[in-house]
Amino acid sequence: MANGLPNPLLTAGAARSLVDSVDAFLFDCDGVIWKGDQLIEGVPETLDLLRKMGKKLVFVTNNSRKSRRQYSKKFRALGLEVTEEEIFTSSFAAAMFLKLNNFPPEKKVYVVGEDGILEELRLAGFECLGGPEDGKKNILLEANFYFEHDKTAEVYIALLCSSLMAMREACGYKPLSGGHSTLLAPFTVLPVGPAWRYASLCIRENPGCLFIATNRDPTGHMTSAQEWPGAGTMVAAVSCSVQKEPIVVGKPSSFLMDFLLKSFNLETSRMCMVGDRLDTDILFGQNTGCKTLLVLSGVTTLSELQDASNTIHPDLYTNSIYDLVGLLQQ
Structure with a gap:
């Protein structure tokens, strides 16, 4: 005390x-x-x-990295019998937030992150853009370069990319010098990846675009040995860029x-x-x-x-x- x-x-x-x-x-x-x-x-x-x-x-x-189905598989792999109905993730919460607020299913949702959130959104009937594939988009930092983005996306959802490979694939981050470091560029120059640039453009330039964050956890145990930067660090970067606070659906x-x-x-x-x-x-x-x-x-x-x-x-x-x-x- x-x-x-x-x-x-x-x-x-x-x-x-x-x-x-x-x-x-x-x-x-x-x-x-x-x-x-x-x-x-x-x-x-x-x-x-x-x-x-x-x-x-x-x-x-x-942790929004996985869907309820994927988490149920993880529980079973660890020897625990837990059903999907007993699991509530922030990825599921994001999908349910849109559903319960009558977000039109014909509207598009842009996602930064991994497959879990994409699965939950599609199960809820929504069309998704982004995810790991958008890490492959190219950005040219040269005069008059214009980064095309879908003008019809009306929701942006930020979530946790919880592994080094996932960060690279979902956000387009590059390893620091040497190519073998366990630190990645987003921890020093957020947001440099094409997915984060795309998300920022959607929020700033698409009228009425919602900014939803699955969570704002500053750190998390991505391995049994260490705490790593969590979704909150990434959400804060985009929030700073667009000068707007997100709707947070997780704890x-x-x-x-x-x-x-x-x-x-x-x-x-x-x-x-x-x-x-x-x-x-x-x-x-x-x-x-x-x-x-x-x-x-x-x-x-x-x-x-x-x-x-x-x-x-x-x-x-x-x-x-x-x-x-x-x-x-x-």
Whole structure:
């Protein structure tokens, strides 16, 4: 309690009280269930225990790299049985935002990013432009060069390109000198890729074009070893270029919760949001009336939680979701 505000550590009594008070657990994925493609220790045992106790499990991720179908395959590859209906991604949220706001299906949606968002948009009935193929567009920095873009695109969606190859393919970025560095040019000269230039032109020059961001996460665990720059860095670059703030559909926006409540017969007061980020997961839970449990297995550290400048405080915190198993068995 370094700043005078409580950050209660999860204890056996608190764990039993939490489980008794909720019907559903909403789990973030990156940093809670896995890091990159590596499952976090104790996750299968924890999910199995909660299911046996009759709890509804929902997985709510800001990572828009994959569609629900692709995430379901990832869960199965890691030995977890999770259905598409239990998965809510920000790519799915973007598609549902357009659908629920009656965006005309004959209008075009320009996407910067990978195949997951394209799949969700097409499943929702929308025509898409962009994606990985647009990394192949050429830009000539010479006098009188004019970059052609589709004047009928009326939505631009920014999302996370979460691998070096994906950044290169989807955004047209070039490696830094030497060709072997793990750093890419967007971290120093954003936005230089043709996809980002194209997106900026759509927003500035196409009347009424919407600017939608799947999330604004500044970092994310793209591998089990490191945090890398996240979608927020890319969204900020385009936002700066067009002098316009995006509509954010991922956490901490309440839009995901609004759609979740339409899908399940649940009360937010009987839910617990479990996440590793204060500014997305925990804020999302607080904004929507859920109980909140912060785990220290991902982005947020104990020192950041207890820092005097921190203004976001979970109901409870613990090291990982596996702690629930030991505490509930005491």
